Amino acid sequence: MQLKLVLESLLFSAQKPLAARELRELLIAAAEQESADENARLFRNVTEQEIGTALDELAREHELAQRSYRLVCIAGAWQFVTQPEYAPWVKVLVGVKPRPPRLSMPALETLAIVAYRQPITRAEIEQIRGVNVDGVMQTLIERGLIAQVGRADVVGRPVLYGTTDLFLEYFGLRSLDDLPAADELRRPLEQKTVEAAAQAGLATPPPEQLTRPEQGQPAQAQPQPVPENQSAPTQPAPETRRTGDST
Amino acid sequence: MMHGRAVHAAWAMTEYKVKFDVFEGPLDLLLYLIKKQEVDIYQVNLTELANQFIEYIELMRMLDLDIAGEFLVMAATLMYIKSRELLPTDQQATIEGEDQEPDPRWELIRKLVEYKKFKDAAAKLQELELQQENVFRRVAPKPELEVEMPPQKLDVSLFDLLSALNNVLKRLEARNDALDVTDEKCTVHEKMELLLRLVAERGVVRFSELFEPITSRAEVIVTFLALLELVRLKQLVAAQPVQFGEIQITRAPVQVVLQPSPDRTQTHATADDAHTEAAPAQHGQSITGDSNSFAQ
Numbered sequence: 001m002q003l004k005l006v007l008e009s010l011l012f013s014a015q016k017p018l019a020a021r022e023l024r025e026l027l028i029a030a031a032e033q034e035s036a037d038e039n040a041r042l043f044r045n046v047t048e049q050e051i052g053t054a055l056d057e058l059a060r061e062h063e064l065a066q067r068s069y070r071l072v073c074i075a076g077a078w079q080f081v082t083q084p085e086y087a088p089w090v091k092v093l094v095g096v097k098p099r100p101p102r103l104s105m106p107a108l109e110t111l112a113i114v115a116y117r118q119p120i121t122r123a124e125i126e127q128i129r130g131v132n133v134d135g136v137m138q139t140l141i142e143r144g145l146i147a148q149v150g151r152a153d154v155v156g157r158p159v160l161y162g163t164t165d166l167f168l169e170y171f172g173l174r175s176l177d178d179l180p181a182a183d184e185l186r187r188p189l190e191q192k193t194v195e196a197a198a199q200a201g202l203a204t205p206p207p208e209q210l211t212r213p214e215q216g217q218p219a220q221a222q223p224q225p226v227p228e229n230q231s232a233p234t235q236p237a238p239e240t241r242r243t244g245d246s247t
Numbered sequence: 248m249m250h251g252r253a254v255h256a257a258w259a260m261t262e263y264k265v266k267f268d269v270f271e272g273p274l275d276l277l278l279y280l281i282k283k284q285e286v287d288i289y290q291v292n293l294t295e296l297a298n299q300f301i302e303y304i305e306l307m308r309m310l311d312l313d314i315a316g317e318f319l320v321m322a323a324t325l326m327y328i329k330s331r332e333l334l335p336t337d338q339q340a341t342i343e344g345e346d347q348e349p350d351p352r353w354e355l356i357r358k359l360v361e362y363k364k365f366k367d368a369a370a371k372l373q374e375l376e377l378q379q380e381n382v383f384r385r386v387a388p389k390p391e392l393e394v395e396m397p398p399q400k401l402d403v404s405l406f407d408l409l410s411a412l413n414n415v416l417k418r419l420e421a422r423n424d425a426l427d428v429t430d431e432k433c434t435v436h437e438k439m440e441l442l443l444r445l446v447a448e449r450g451v452v453r454f455s456e457l458f459e460p461i462t463s464r465a466e467v468i469v470t471f472l473a474l475l476e477l478v479r480l481k482q483l484v485a486a487q488p489v490q491f492g493e494i495q496i497t498r499a500p501v502q503v504v505l506q507p508s509p510d511r512t513q514t515h516a517t518a519d520d521a522h523t524e525a526a527p528a529q530h531g532q533s534i535t536g537d538s539n540s541f542a543q
Contacts, residue, residue: 013387069385080385087381099380106271108369108376116368128362131272131317171375172382180371185364 001039003046004054004061007078008071017077020048020055027051075168076175100143110136111145115167115176116185119149119160137161145170273321274362276303281359288359293352294332297325328352403485403494408454411494412471415458419467433466438473446483446498454485454494 007023018026024046030036031044055078059071069082082090091097103111110133113125125133140146149162163176173179280299281291304322307314328351446452457474461467474496477483484499 012385015387015389017384082383082385084378084381087383090383091381094383097380097383102376103373105369105373108372109271109365112365112368112372115372116365128358128365129272130274130321130358130362131315170379171372172379173375179368180375181368185368 001042002054003043003050004058006043007051007054008058011071011078011080014079017074017079019077020051023051023078024048072172073174074172075165081172104136106131106133107136107139111140111163111167112185114140114146114161115163115179118162118176119152120162121152121158121160123158125161272315273300273318274359275366276300276318277321277359278363278366288356288363291356293325293355294329297329300325324351324355328355403487407487407494408471408475408485411454412467415455415467415471416464419458419462419464433469435469435473435476438470439477442470442473442477442496443482446496450497452496454496457496 006027010023010026011018027043027046031041033040055071055073059073062069062071067083068086069080072079072081106129109129110125113128114120117124117128122133122137125137137146143166144164145167146161147164148159150160151157152160167173168175168178179185277296277300280296280303281288283299284291284295286292301322304314304318307318331351442457445457457470458467461470474483474485478485478499481499484497485494486497487494
């Protein structure tokens with residue numbers, strides 16, 4: 001009896017997505033049943049990691065088989081979902097999915113900043129977006145996509161915001177690591193002050209190389225033009241971060 | 248505070264915002280202008296950018312659009328950058344006397360690059376958002392699928408019914424023997440119609456209620472036979488919600504298949520004639536042999 005197939009049968013019959021922890025509890029409960037046979041007792045001591053590995057493997061198998069549905073883990077809970085290309089038919093069967101209205105571009109931008117840079121204060125978001133975000137933040141909080149996660153340890157102790165599980169569910173993400181280009185946009189965990197100071201702009205050419213209007217020759221004159229879409233870490237100077245709501 | 252004016256205005260008057268919506272903030276406008284210049288952000292001509300930016304601000308002012316404070320701050324920054332550019336490098340001296348003052352051009356470009364990245368990330372989130380609208384989760388149905396059928400334990404066996412009938416007859420005897428003089432003739436067919444009407448009116452009828460108004464032993468028997476017949480024809484269902492409790496009569500759930508199933512036709516070839524016949528033995532057999540609701 002293969003663990004992944006046992007798990008598959010459970011997820012197939014489940015009425016809600018199940019986390020590895022819940023699956024483990026089910027396996028243990030099955031093993032402890034009085035009527036449990038040798039097979040049922042096989043997974044008495046299974047760990048969540050083993051379950052996770054088995055499910056990853058199962059998901060890969062489903063993907064390779066190119067079925068019309070796939071096994072996904074959203075916000076830590078495993079479930080079977082249909083592939084989006086079959087929506088025209090599934091929609092007719094189950095009706096249009098009840099979903100809140102789509103988010104506006106400003107809301108998505110703000111949400112992206114919170115998602116990649118959390119925990120983050122409102123002032124920091126405004127610094128990146130260059131506009132006031134009060135209204136947009138209100139919308140995002142009301143929709144339960146972001147929430148207060150603490151307070152920054154700076155003057156005024158401004159509120160820190162982070163994304164919720166609902167955010168992951170709304171976008172069908174397994175975890176925050178699943179965000180597109182997460183490594184590039186995340187706030188660097190530890191800023192090496194010396195290195196940052198030495199490199200000034202890091203991967204970006206230093207200011208001296210900026211084209212001057214007097215020089216006439218723009219683009220080609222650059223010794224090392226860095227394409228904007230390349231991963232130029234936008235590492236801010238350490239002391240300018242976390243200014244908080246100074247008002 | 249000028250800061251939040253544009254946003255608040257947006258909440259107050261949506262249609263007003265529509266015109267303004269093209270650029271959410273000054274950084275959006277700058278990115279748009281850079282895109283129009285068709286150059287890399289790092290190679291953009293800032294003086295030209297400053298001129299264009301201020302042109303747009305003027306245009307917005309002309310159209311009497313509510314210009315957010317952020318735009319004016321950005322305009323000021325751009326003017327400062329532009330004025331610095333006019334001086335030779337060695338004279339661009341730090342006005343505040345600070346050596347470490349960051350180059351405002353670099354600051355602006357760094358901001359633009361960072362903002363652009365989040366704009367791209369937002370576009371990716373939007374893609375995911377749209378995709379999720381077309382993804383449907385499998386939800387297994389609840390295990391107790393057969394909600395239409397009465398639960399197993401409610402089933403009443405023929406013996407339960409006979410035992411209930413016996414009680415009725417005993418009660419009748421105890422009540423009054425003398426009353427058993429009337430000679431009302433009633434057929435099983437008539438009683439069947441009566442029972443159907445009663446159940447249709449009341450929904451649920453207790454077994455004992457069926458016999459309450461009856462005073463003759465013969466009528467009890469006929470009523471009972473009518474009940475059996477209706478149960479056999481799957482018109483009525485006899486159920487016992489509590490074990491050894493009162494038997495209740497309800498309408499049978501609507502049958503999806505109207506045609507009798509093959510095995511049923513075999514056992515009851517004369518089902519249609521049953522209305523007119525009332526042989527107890529025959530009914531007894533048919534109930535035990537056929538009806539699901541009598542399954543033990």
